Amino acid sequence: MKKAAMTIALLIAVVATAGIVTGGFSYDPAAAQAAARIKVYSAEMRNYFMSDEIVKSKEEWRKILTQEQYHVLREKGTERAFTGKYATTHDHGIYRCAGCGxxxxxxxxxxxxxxxWPSFTQPIAKENVKTEVDRSFFST
Structure with missing residues (x-):
């Protein structure tokens, strides 16, 4: 009985803390709108600009992307090494996102x-590329 009471008290504390950390449970449309605007860089304009974040359903993404593009861009997949068309390409130009350009x-x-896989010393702008640690290989 004591263990159950402690578990419930801990759960309440976690939920209450989550509410404080996230600023409560209210919805602020202005904050949501601000979060939907992102700063990105255009090589053509040679300048930064504000853009709306692209939000599409799975079905919408599937309509505009190939199966492989969808797997890589939306499901954190990867193409097999040494098989992609850009692995050995040395053409001059800009590499762009297949989903948003x-x-x-x-x-x-x-x-x-x-x-x-294509490797680069740096992105065109740090704001244009999201990086995250991938610990999924050999994970339990």
Missing amino acids: LDLFRSEDKFESGTG
């Missing part, structure tokens, strides 16, 4: 890493 990398920043 955002400028990602310059061909001048591409190098041969030996991994089988």
